[in-house]
Amino acid sequence: MAKLQPQEGTGAWRPAGPGDLQELAGRITALLDAFGRCGADPDGGYTRYLYSGAWQEAQCAVSREMDAAGLSVYYDEAGNLFGRLEGSSAEEGAVLTGSHIDTVRCGGLYDGAAGIAAAVAAIELLHRRCGQPRRTLEAVSLCEEEGSRFPLTFWGSGSIAGRYAPDAPPEAADRSGVTLAEAMKAAGFGPGTHRSARRTDIGAFVELHIEQGAVLEQERLDLGVVLGIVGQRRWTFTLRGEANHAGTTPMRLRRDALAGACEMILEAERQACAYGEAMVATAGSVSAAPGLSNVIAGQAVFTLDVRHPDAETLQSFCDELYGIFEGIAASRELEFAGEQWMNVLPAPMDARLCEAVEAAAKGLGLRSRRMYSGAGHDAQVFSGSFPAAMLFVPSSKGLSHSPEEYTSPEQLARGAAALCNVLYTLAYEEEEKEKGDSQHENVR
Template sequence: MGELNLEKEISDLVEWLASYGADSKGGVSRLLYDENWVKAQDALKEHFEQIGMVTKYDEVGNLFGKMEGSEFKDETVATGSHVDSVKFGGKLDGAFGILASYLAVKYLKEKFGQPKRNIEVVSIAEEEGSRFPFTFWGSKNIVGKVDASEVRDIKDQEGVNFVDAMKQAGFGYKTSDEGIPADWKQWLEIHIEQGGVLEIEKIPVGIVQHIVGQNRYTVEIKGEANHAGTTPMKYRKDAGVAAAKIITMIQEQAKDFGEPMVATVGSIEFVPGTVNVVPGQANFSIDIRHTHKDQISSFAEKMTEKMERIAEEEGCEISINLYMEEDPVPMDPSIVQTIVDQCDGQGLSYKLMHSGAGHDTQRFAPLVPSAMIFVPSRGGISHNPAEFTYPREMAEGVKVLALALHKLAY
């Protein structure tokens, strides 16, 4: 693969796909079933067909392009990512994985001809949950039928109903009970890191071993609202103070726990939220992540005990609601080793690492051997028009993916 040619080709493709949904902030807003989403999927379908892929949409709008194998026609190595973006997002999240997969297959066909096993590139309909309050619509439908009741009554910010948008785009509910395609034998996803580790350590490729699990909570602390001037400190039941102590405790506990544990309080509200009133209530969120479920459970148990004790010390009541619990997902060791071997063979530096963000791969990995490859993100920035990966780094990622697909499919 010519280095400069590949750098230009992947850069041009990124700009081309970003034109479908280019927004006023210099980024991309390509949301599930909107006009730009439809145009992007149709344009990708044409590209897939131009290099000899057999294409199809499934019922919900996932796009599949298959390079048919010569010998093992019932065995498929699948690769790809999601075509939707966040609102005012970048050009690479999801999109790079589709384009890198397409380029890898294009290169393999040109250099080695038809593979022995099928290679299937998938442009997954939706992962982000940016238009409607539902995530992983695409991959959840690939692995099974999603209960229609989960999306029937949800709407976007403009009041458009999910089902109406889906029908307007030409798609509908999955009707069969079929799960993940029976011929899929491996799944590979390449993605920008969305973090700063590879850039900071000056490593061109990340090989993912785990996708972290996540617990998310909403917390409500109830104290007593009172006058800020006439209520002595010793008589206060200040929900704001309780919240502040709890947030500090969570950060300290996460640091003491050690990597890769991370804990975040990303939103907070004081009620009544007035400068001269002691807060009578505080509401905030908690997000904790780790690569092992037992470590998440251990952290959460200690955190909860401390939160309850702090609230009691401040004369407050506390309610802790766990509303999301995603288990960590390990990658397949044999595919990870395949990628490692390809990097070693090319003398390419790499880092074995975990993914701190969720990806479609976590839906596939429990059902089919799966792995992920990361390329650096400049400044660790993602979900932002400033999202950027240097062309040479994107090209290195395409090469590693192509080498891995060659090993698995040829």
């Protein structure tokens, strides 16, 4: 098969020109159209919960497209779907690329699915242009990431990395009382049904994903090089004061739990702003009891989500803020309690792979920047087991988890072209370099 020619003056492989970007844009659009026929929700967008009928239809659609791309298709016991392009050498681990097929309720077309489409299109192009790779390439449609049906996340990547085991699934049930194990079995998956989900033969994972934010669009950039995924801490805080009459209780005599919660929330915002742009703190849920317009709140409950890419900074911020909250509660004579129910450490991406992504962007003439992901992704799960990297493409208006999310075919094609370059570096380049060295020796 004909091989792509290096870009003049760089010595690096890249798509030959605008025609390749147009081809990638068309192929990815067709793939997303095929995936988008599955799980269309009457309320708008797409709903593909793990192991649901819509989810099964989507995985079948991905399977057909992988097969059409010339890949060997198989499932694992958890329901992850792979399209494999066998390499000539079994000495190094496979290079895995893709994302998740499940969605939130009424989600968009691009979250997760764009990464799968880009993976299939990239490997298909590489196979046609460059033949068999040295290292095995695999496109993956991960079965679950969002946690929309069951109270757990990253079931797909977690099963591959060993966080979960399909033969001993967590005791989790959906809103209808169906357990994870029951749903898995009903969909045709589980122990003994397909290949083992646990993998120890993966050498690298590269995930293309929409940014789910507005930074790239606002800065008119083509690509984000993800240095890491932020750590997260989540709490539920409960304040107890004294419910009393709203008209007869002087302000100075009140023990208003809701007012205390409001002061804490505003203080969390002030402190996060003082720590710099990388720190975010969000009070996403607030409730008060008894919840009457003419009664001072005797109890208030609110959640707090804090994220930052550096573990020490995250810890320091949370410790300081907790102390401030205790001071506010004491000054208002309120009982105060905090329950932490999430503590996820930051997940740095592999430095060498990040450099490969940057080199790919530069070789293609793409405008890129380094950035951190404020949202969780499968790459963070894989990063604890083998080298992982992410590249972001722009999201229109920063919208995501919404029927309105959108990334243009041209933006997706530029990201897929960069993905091609990275995959070529990982799976082909060393073999090509060895051939070049051998030819050089012969000339001598």
